[in-house]
Each structure stands twice: as structure tokens, then as C-alpha cells.
Amino acid sequence: MGQQKLRDAKKAQRSNIHGTLKRLTYEKLAEKANVSLSTVKRLFKGETLLTEYAEAITDALGVNLQDVIVEESANVDFPYDVERPSLESYCYEALFDSGSLVRIKAPHGMGKTSLIQKVICKFQNHDYTTVIISFNDAEQEDFYSLENFLRWLCLIIGNELNLQNRLDELWDCKNSNKINCTSYFQDYLLNSVKNQLILCMDDMDLVFQNLEEYEDFCGLLRSWYNKMQIRSAWKKLKLVVIHSTEVYMIKDINQSPFNVGISIEIPELSLQELISLDNLYQLDLEVYQIKQFMDIIGGHPELVKQAFVKLKHDQNISFSSILEYAHTEQGIYRNHLRQHLLNLKKQPELLQAFKNIVMTNSSVCLEDEVKYKLLSTGLVVLDGNNLKIRCKLYSEYFRNKLGNANE
Structure with a gap:
């Protein structure tokens, strides 16, 4: 598996230098690859990265990027990545304005992180300082209180800027x-920071889910914007x-x-x-096949x-078989679908609401809180003020x- 190859490569480098130098930490790897610490962590977690960043890290580890691609994953934005120039330009131009705040909203898997990585990459070529942090990197104890969370935030930003931790002092x-x-x-x-600083905060939903005082943090961001x-x-x-x-x-x-x-907001890809x-x-x-x-x-x-990616790199699979088995346990989306099912089972209220949509095969009116939580999963889309299933894959x-009854 690709993630195991990464871990093995990191461990091998640590073994080679054991006894003479410090072990190869994520921080050292980020420095060696000339990328941010959060970028290294995202690759090791299997999250989406631009090809150039992924290649910089795998080159630093002495492994081939092609060997790191997980069989059933498309987590690296390969050179075969459709350009969405109007979306990228809009985001890029919005960030040029002084004191700008840009909010990117879309369900999981729609390309939010990929979009901002491309935009950030352009700014790095214009002598901007850029920091991307993910709240997915925070531990549960970091969400325990507002103080813990804000100290973690300052610490992680400081790490990305290669600054000494002075929290206890200040x-x-x-x-x-x-x-x-x-x-x-x-x-x-x-x-x-002597030049312009772009600070990107990814996975904001985790703050809403885990930090009891999330409104205080939102108020803090609003005060910064002001x-x-x-x-x-x-x-x-x-x-x-x-x-x-x-x-x-x-x-x-x-x-x-x-x-x-x-x-x-990021729309679906067009025909x-x-x-x-x-x-x-x-x-x-x-x-006609693409329409199918x-x-x-x-x-x-x-x-x-x-x-x-599967069709490009796996000669043993056909387009027709991908379509035929897409919604089954034999299909290429089985892990994606299982994960959605597991996530729903952790939230009985969402599961029941979603089941109503699936079984009625029509749009359903729900309370706002449940509606917005379901929308964030990407399993449903708006139909007026109601919700309907996103696509036939999920429906079937x-x-x-x-x-x-056993499920």
C-alpha cells in the first residue's frame, strides 16, 4: 500500500542515520523537501496534494511517487488534473485585495483543499508568505478548552513560520x-512576517464539532477580519x-x-x-460513455x-465493469461507500433522515440543523428547500x- 511505502521509506532513512544524527521527523522532512509541515502530514494521512508537493516529499525520501499511489485512491493530484481557471482566478483575485477573507465551502471530496493549494502555489511565486493549517492535525486534548485550542493554534502557526515557541513567556x-x-x-x-501573509485554515468543521466554545473562536476570527x-x-x-x-x-x-x-462554493465537474x-x-x-x-x-x-486513475493505471479493469459494479462491494468505490455508511451509523438522527430520503426516492423537507449536516456529507443536494440524493451511486x-433490516 502507498502509505506503508511512505512510512517504510521514512523509517529506513531514520535507521541509516541512527546514532549519528537525529531521527527523520516530519519537521526535518518538511525542511528537506522545502514544503510546509502540514503538507508533509497531509501526504502521510493520505490526503489530497498537488503533484509537485508530493514529488518533493517522495524525492526527499528516495521513493518514486508512482509507487506511493494507493490502489484504490486518487489522493495525489496527478498532472492529469482538469483545470478550473475561472474558479482558481476568482479565488486568486479575491486574495489580492488588502485585508481579504475568502471562505471556500463544499462537501468532502469536492476539491476544496486542492483548489487552495493551487492558488497558494501561485502566491508563493510572488514572494508571499503562506501558511496552511488543518484542524485535523489537532489532538482531542487541543479541543478540551478554548485556552488549549488557541495555544495550539498559535503553536502550529509559529511552527509553519519556523519561529520559536514563546507561548509560556508571552x-x-x-x-x-x-x-x-x-x-x-x-x-x-x-x-x-515582512511581506504579505496568507493564512489558510482547513477543516473548520472540526472546530464546530469538537470545540465547545466554537462561537468564541469565530468571534476571534471576526475581530481579526475587522x-x-x-x-x-x-x-x-x-x-x-x-x-x-x-x-x-x-x-x-x-x-x-x-x-x-x-x-x-465549488460546483461539480461539467460534461x-x-x-x-x-x-x-x-x-x-x-x-456517450462519459454521460453514462x-x-x-x-x-x-x-x-x-x-x-x-484506475482506468489509467490498471490494465485489468474496464470502463464497463466500473459502471456495472460501482454500487457494490466489488466496485472501486466500496471503501468510499463503506466510510459514508460508518459515519452515518455514528449519528443515528442523520442516518434516519438520510434513510427517509433514500427510501422515498424523492426530495424531503428536514429541520435546518439536520439538513445542513447532511449537506456537508456530500450524499445529498438541495432541491429547493428540500434535500434529495446526490447521485445514482449513493441511491443504489x-x-x-x-x-x-439487519443493517
Whole structure:
């Protein structure tokens, strides 16, 4: 498996230098590959990365990127990646504005992280300092309290900027946690950056799910945005927030960063974009075949890429077999589908609501909280104010699974 090859390569390098140098940590690997720490961690977790970043890391480890591709995964944005210039340009131009805040919203697997990586890559060529952090890197104890969380946030940003940890020195227990965090960020972290800083916060949904005082954190981000509009020291900061869930739970709109700045939603791939992607992969599919494919999975970027990577690199599989077995335990999407089922079973209320949509085979009206949580899964789409199943793949798989009394 690809992830095991990465771990083995990292372990081998550590063994080669044992006794003479420090072990090869993620930090050292990031430095060696000239990429950020969070980028290294995302590759080892199997998350989506641009090819150039993935190659930099595997080259530093002395392994071939092709050997790291997991059989049933498409987690590396290969050169065969459809360009979405209008979307990328819109995001790029929005970040050029002074004191800008860009919010990127789409369900899991729609290409949020890939989009911002491409945009960030362009800014790095213009002498911008860029930091991408993922709240997925936080441990459960980091969400235990607002203080723990904000100290973790300052620590991880400082690590990405290669700055010494001065939290114990500068964190004043007489001040509130929000004041401490803002002071540490302004006086130490932001002050250390001489050019423009783009700070991207990915997986914001985890904050809503795990941090009890999430509204305080949202209020903090809103206060930063307000400072970015009027204070010269803050105008060099640009914020990007990436999330999947519709933000319905913040009671005070004046304490929310989700009603200011620029909002970008990522649509599914169009027929023409799939045709372009087919040309890049040199699969020579007919237009009618691509339409058949879209009839099953729509234009879901992650599912499209998974099928096209499989067809490109596995000579033992045919296009017709991918379509025939797509919704079954034999199909290439079985792990994707199982994961969705497991996630739903952890949330009985969501599972029941989703089952109603699947079994009625029509759009269903739900309470806002349940509706927005289901939307964030990517299994459903809006139909007016109601929800309906996203695509035939999900409809067929879950009708079989949820229609079985034993499931």
C-alpha cells in the first residue's frame, strides 16, 4: 500500500542515520523537501496534494511517487488534473485585495483543499508568505478548552513560520484567552512576517464539532477580519477558511466570520470538464460513455478522479465493469461507500433522515440543523428547500444497505 511505502521509506532513512544524527521527523522532512509541515502530514494521512508537493516529499525520501499511489485512491493530484481557471482566478483575485477573507465551502471530496493549494502555489511565486493549517492535525486534548485550542493554534502557526515557541513567556494569565491569542499573533507571529501573509485554515468543521466554545473562536476570527480593514499592521494578513457545513449555529452574526469577505462554493465537474479530463488521461472514452458515467456519479471530482486513475493505471479493469459494479462491494468505490455508511451509523438522527430520503426516492423537507449536516456529507443536494440524493451511486448502494433490516 502507498502509505506503508511512505512510512517504510521514512523509517529506513531514520535507521541509516541512527546514532549519528537525529531521527527523520516530519519537521526535518518538511525542511528537506522545502514544503510546509502540514503538507508533509497531509501526504502521510493520505490526503489530497498537488503533484509537485508530493514529488518533493517522495524525492526527499528516495521513493518514486508512482509507487506511493494507493490502489484504490486518487489522493495525489496527478498532472492529469482538469483545470478550473475561472474558479482558481476568482479565488486568486479575491486574495489580492488588502485585508481579504475568502471562505471556500463544499462537501468532502469536492476539491476544496486542492483548489487552495493551487492558488497558494501561485502566491508563493510572488514572494508571499503562506501558511496552511488543518484542524485535523489537532489532538482531542487541543479541543478540551478554548485556552488549549488557541495555544495550539498559535503553536502550529509559529511552527509553519519556523519561529520559536514563546507561548509560556508571552501568554499572560491575567488576560482573556482571546486577548492573549490576538496579542501573540499580532506582536510575535504577524510581526515576524515582512511581506504579505496568507493564512489558510482547513477543516473548520472540526472546530464546530469538537470545540465547545466554537462561537468564541469565530468571534476571534471576526475581530481579526475587522482589524484587517483598519489597522496597517493587520492589512498584510489575508485569511482563508475552508469548511463543509453551512454555518447555521452562530447566534450573533456580528461575531461571525461567515457573513463577511468572499464566499466561494465549488460546483461539480461539467460534461465538458470530464471530456477534457478524459483527453488528459488519454482514455479515449466516447461522449456517450462519459454521460453514462455522469448518470451514475454526477460530476463529483473525487469519484471521477478515482475512476480515471484506475482506468489509467490498471490494465485489468474496464470502463464497463466500473459502471456495472460501482454500487457494490466489488466496485472501486466500496471503501468510499463503506466510510459514508460508518459515519452515518455514528449519528443515528442523520442516518434516519438520510434513510427517509433514500427510501422515498424523492426530495424531503428536514429541520435546518439536520439538513445542513447532511449537506456537508456530500450524499445529498438541495432541491429547493428540500434535500434529495446526490447521485445514482449513493441511491443504489444505500437503498440496498438501509433497506436491509439487519443493517
